Amino acid sequence: MITVNDHPSVDAWQSAESGRHADGDDARRSAQWIAETLERLSHSSFRSSFTLSPHDAEYARRKGRELIDRHAHEMLAQRVGAAQPAKDGKQTPWRGHPVFTAQHATACCCRGCIEKWHHIPRGRALSAQEVDRLARLVMAWIDRDLASHPAVTGDSSGWAAPFQHQRDGDTEQGERTAQPRRPHGEAGGSAKRRRHPGNHHDGNASGFIQGELL
Numbered sequence: 001m002i003t004v005n006d007h008p009s010v011d012a013w014q015s016a017e018s019g020r021h022a023d024g025d026d027a028r029r030s031a032q033w034i035a036e037t038l039e040r041l042s043h044s045s046f047r048s049s050f051t052l053s054p055h056d057a058e059y060a061r062r063k064g065r066e067l068i069d070r071h072a073h074e075m076l077a078q079r080v081g082a083a084q085p086a087k088d089g090k091q092t093p094w095r096g097h098p099v100f101t102a103q104h105a106t107a108c109c110c111r112g113c114i115e116k117w118h119h120i121p122r123g124r125a126l127s128a129q130e131v132d133r134l135a136r137l138v139m140a141w142i143d144r145d146l147a148s149h150p151a152v153t154g155d156s157s158g159w160a161a162p163f164q165h166q167r168d169g170d171t172e173q174g175e176r177t178a179q180p181r182r183p184h185g186e187a188g189g190s191a192k193r194r195r196h197p198g199n200h201h202d203g204n205a206s207g208f209i210q211g212e213l214l
Helices: 024-041 056-065 065-079 098-105 109-116 128-148
Strands: none
Touching: 024 128, 056 065, 056 098, 056 128, 065 098, 065 128, 098 128, 109 128
C-alpha cells in the first residue's frame, strides 16, 4: 500500500538547486525524481486513467514543445503558485489544453494534490524552483503520452505532426475549439463524465480511497 510518506518530497531536489541554472548533478537528480514520480503515479488507477484528447494532442504538436513548456510554467505559476489560489481544488479544467490534463495526471492540479503527492505544503507560495520542477514533471508526462500515441509512423518523440499549419493569432493558451467526443469509458473522454473521487480535494481527507493514494 502506498502511503504519503513513502515517496520523496520536492525537498529532495530543491536543496540541490544551484541558483539560476541547475548543474549536471541536479539535472540527473531531477530526471530521477521525475521517473520515480511517474512510476508512483502509474499505480494510481485515477492518475493513470488520463490521456490527451485528440484535439489537445494535435494542439501540442502544432504549437511545439517549447511553447507548451512555456505554457506549463505560466499555468502552474498562475493557477497553483499562490499561497491561496483562487477556487483551489476546482481551478484546473479537465481538458482544453494539454497542460490541464497533465496537471491532473501528475497531481499538480491543486495545492491539496500537490501537498499529498509532492510534499509541498499549502499556505505558502510556490518558489520559482518548485514551479520549474512541477512543470518539468508535467512536460515529462506530455512527452510520454505523445510518444505512446504518435501521429507520424516512426516518430519516437511523439511531437511530429502529420502536417503543419498556423493560424494568425492562434498562439494563446488553450484556444477554444470543439473537442471530439470519445466513447463512454475511454480515458480522456468527456469532462462531464469524469469526476474526482469524493474526497479528492477535501482539505480534511487523508488522500486515500481503499488504501490508494489519489
